[in-house]
Amino acid sequence: MRRFALIWLVAGLLAFAAARDGFDGWIAATDLPVLQVPVGTEVVARDGSLLRAFPVADGRWRxxxxxxxxxxxxxxxxxxxxxxxxxxxxxxxxxxxxxxxxxxxxxxxxxxxxxxxxxxxxxxxxxxxxxxxxxxxxxxxxxxxxxxxxxxxxxxxxxxxxxxxxxxxxxxxxxxxxxxxxxxxxxxxxxxxxxxxxxxxxxxxxxxxxxxxxxxxxxxxxxxxxxxxxxxxxxxxxHEAIPRTRRPFPALAPLLTDRLRRAHPEAGRIATTIDPALQRAAEALARRAVAGQGGRVSTAMVFADHRTGEILAEVGTAEWAEDARGGFIDMAQAVRSPGSTLKPFVYALAFDEGLAHPETLIEDRPLAFGSWRPQNFDRHFRGTVSVRDALLMSLNIPVVSLTEALGPERLLATLRRAGVTPEMPGGAPGLAVSLGGVGVSLEGLVQAYAGLARLGEGVRISAEAGQAEVLPQRLFGPVAAWQVVDILSGLAPPAGGAPDRIAYKTGTSYGHRDALAVGFDGRHVAGVWLGRPDGTPVPGAFGGELAAPILFELFGRAKQAPDPLPPPPPATLLLPNNRLPLPLQRFRPRDAVFSGATPDAPELRFPPDGAEVEAPGGGLVVKLAGGTPPFTWLANGTPVAVGIRARETVLPMPGPGFVALVVIDAKGRAARVSVRLR
Structure with a gap:
């Protein structure tokens, strides 16, 4: 009997083990469903909070x-x-x-x-x-x-x-x-x-x-x-109330977040540099700014830290859900005319080339440039003015004269070095580029001004975390940039705006289609656009009257007090007009400057353009042919030798790196080379 009991026990254990193994095999062979459950893309602010969430493909919020x-x-x-x-x-x-x-x-x-x-x-x-x-x-x-x-x-x-x-x-x-x-x-x-x-x-x-x-x-x-x-x-x-409605999901910076999601369709989480509090304030300001402007008028804003290149707020439209105002069009990215906001870059290039100084006298009189006879916005002329006043008053004739001397392509090349892609209607650039005859986006314009605020060092601004970067090429020298910054900081604020807050410039495009204001302090840069997304005119729209107050209020909402603008670089020439070198006291337009066909014009024999040369002890040997002495030598827009009669001399240099070298003779004729000093 005990033997049979033992047999049954062993059989039972074997059956149990077989059943257990069979059960384990059954579980192991289970065809599991897909465990990678898709979730909607999230775009988050710099503090990790949710700017906007997107549903998954079938419309579920997961x-x-x-x-x-x-x-x-x-x-x-x-x-x-x-x-x-x-x-x-x-x-x-x-x-x-x-x-x-x-x-x-x-x-x-x-x-x-x-x-x-x-x-x-x-x-x-x-x-x-x-x-x-x-x-x-x-x-x-x-x-x-x-x-x-x-x-x-x-x-x-x-x-x-x-x-x-x-x-x-x-x-x-x-x-x-x-x-x-x-x-x-x-x-x-x-x-x-x-x-x-x-x-x-x-x-x-x-x-x-x-x-x-x-x-x-x-x-x-x-x-x-x-x-x-x-x-x-x-x-x-x-006793706590039951929620009786479904709240909308967060949708801050809706056009920006939608653009980032399209750029990264597979990303589950996209990090940005947006400051959520400032973004809310900017969006509220945008809605209020167009409230009294009638139908179809919208606005856009970009606010960035030019030290880092991080965009802290970007508004592409005043009313995202309102089709009548073109709420689906991202006006921070749309290409529009910048109006007069490119004028500071012309002046910076002119200062850098040694064509002018802020105290140089320049003519604001009727002039014909071929068949084109530009006029000032108010159709009045001021006669002889300083370059400083010409920029402060945003006069057209002086800046067109400087653009002709420089060549309009120089302005476009500077914008490209700033990381901006200008769009030229009709192809080849003309002199009107300095008055807004070129297309740029508001974000691109703010990026260019960030380079100006950084004293000529370009920076790529971005709202996507980790994408901002310093650009490899300078826009112009620090002295020329500071001179423009100093002029723009003297522009009177709009009505109700706090004085001594920012350096800024306004612009109004042809036909009152675009009103703009762009400005910066020692740390931040911002731009405001106001107009109709469909490009139709807004009668009476002026950048100074509409966009500038919004710009100042945006800075006021972003910070309690402005960061100070930079001091002048050591090489800056801070002199009145009568103490400037003779060639810089009065601007000589057109054939007086950079005219290679002028008899006996100065010609730089050494160093050759584009060369890489030694400057032992900080001194550079230069050799000159032609021209009428005395000569004025400038390095990166700063006079380094004045009243020089010799055609071979040693010039003190600012240090290693790229240098724009200009010589101007007694008749205002000039020659220029760019070299790299070791």
């Missing part, structure tokens, strides 16, 4: 959970799956309890579905009321527990749990119902988020607030009974 209140996690597990961390995907005790209660009551009293089983159902969007569906959930749950950690399984639940409509996951629900991230939730909010996935459509608080409140109450009662929540906190939670 986001990466991110930080979730640990109290919510504790309440969820206590209510849904108290032994979550102990079972292997299926809870035998819960199953036995549910079966006993069903037999005793003659109906289903409680479920036995674990969080892992719920994840299995959500991954496959499988049925819940059939035996085959339940068996499939059990099999997938057991397989998931072997493949994933508990943390991974919980993360999938937090991402996939349904919360009504097209809301999936705790983060989307918290943003939609409470308007906040789920990092910190009240007990009432946590209980509601625990209750909703069990019957998301029937308990939607925005459609069935009474059902949602009742479900939340049942969760609170159970949690108190299980000791997971104190009676006092549960009582307080019952």
């Amino acid at each position: 986001l990466t959970p991110g930080p979730v209140d640990p109290d919510f996690i504790a309440l969820l597990i206590a209510y849904e799956d108290a032994r979550f961390y102990d079972h292997a995907g299926v809870d035998p005790l819960a199953m036995a309890r549910a079966a006993w209660q069903a037999l005793w009551a003659g109906r289903i009293v409680s479920g036995a579905s674990t969080l892992t089983m719920q994840v299995a159902r959500l991954l496959e969007e499988g049925p819940t009321g059939t035996l085959a569906g339940k068996l499939r959930q059990i099999r997938v749950a057991l397989a998931l527990e072997r493949r994933l950690s508990k943390v991974d399984i919980l993360e999938l639940y937090l991402r996939l749990a349904p919360y009504g409509g097209n809301l999936e996951g705790v983060r989307a629900a918290s943003l939609a119902y409470f308007g906040k991230e789920p990092r910190r939730l009240t007990p009432a909010q946590a209980a509601l988020l625990v209750a909703l996935p069990q019957s998301p459509e029937a308990r939607r608080p925005d459609r069935a607030p009474k059902a949602a409140q009742a479900a939340r109450g049942r969760v609170l009662t159970r949690l108190v009974a299980d000791g997971a929540l104190s009676p006092a906190r549960a009582e307080a939670a019952t």
Whole structure:
């Protein structure tokens, strides 16, 4: 008898082992659903807060959970799956309890579905009321527990749990119902988020607030009974109002964020440099700025840190959702005429070339440039003025004269070195480029002004984290840049604007289609555009009257006080007109300067243009032919030798690097080379 008993015991153990191995093989062979659940792209601000979220392809709001209140996690597990961390995907005790209660009551009293089983159902969007569906959930749950950690399984639940409509996951629900991230939730909010996935459509608080409140109450009662929540906190939670509407998802900088998402379609998270508080303030300012302007008028703004190149706020439209104002058109990127805002770059180039100095006298009189006879905006002429006043008054004749002496292509080349892509209507540039006869975007214009604010050192501005960079080529020398900055800082502020705040320039395009203002202090640079996106005129629109007040208010909202502008570089020539070198006292237009056909014009024999030369001890040997002495020598726009009669001399140099060397003779004729000093 004992022998037969032993045989049966061995047979039983073998059968159990075979069954166990077969069961293990069955679980191991489970064909799991795809575990990489797609989430919508998130564009975040510099502090990590959400600027804008995008739904997944089928329109569902499903986001990466991110930080979730640990109290919510504790309440969820206590209510849904108290032994979550102990079972292997299926809870035998819960199953036995549910079966006993069903037999005793003659109906289903409680479920036995674990969080892992719920994840299995959500991954496959499988049925819940059939035996085959339940068996499939059990099999997938057991397989998931072997493949994933508990943390991974919980993360999938937090991402996939349904919360009504097209809301999936705790983060989307918290943003939609409470308007906040789920990092910190009240007990009432946590209980509601625990209750909703069990019957998301029937308990939607925005459609069935009474059902949602009742479900939340049942969760609170159970949690108190299980000791997971104190009676006092549960009582307080019952008095908290149920949210009755779905809040819109964050949509700060909507056109910028949409552009970044298109640029990175596969990215789940895109980091930006946007300051969310400043962005909100700028968007509010934009809406207010167009409120009294009538239909179809919009505005755009860009605000950046020119030290780092990071864009802190960018508004592409005044009313994103308003088609009448062209809200779908990103006017921060649209190519428009810059009006007079390019004039400072012409003056900086002229200073750098030794053509002029801020105190140089220049004529503002009727002049013909071929068949073109430009006029000033007010159709009046001022006669002889200083270059400083010509820029402050934004006179047209002086800047066109300087552009002719430089060549219009020089201005376009400078813009390209600033990282801007100018668009020329009709192809070849003409003299009108200095008056706005070229297309640039507002962001590009602000980027060019950032180079001016950095005293000629270009920088690529960007709202995308890590994309701003210093550009390799200088726009012009630091002395020339500072001279322009000094002039622009003397421009009177608009009515109501704080004095001594920023250096700025305004512009109005032909036909009053664009009103602009661009300015900077010692750290920040900003630009404002106002007009109609369709390009039709806005009668009476002037940059000084419309855009400049917005620019000053934008700076006021961004910072309490301005950062000081830079001091003059050591080589700056700070002299009145009568003490300037003779060639710089009065500008000589057209054939008086850079005219290679002029007899006996000065010619630089050494160093040759583009050469790399030694300057031992900081002195550079130069050799000159032609010209009428005395000669004035300039390096990067700064006089380094005045009244020189010899045709061979040694010039003191500012140091290693690129140097623009200019010699001007007694008749105002000049020659120029660019060299690199070692």
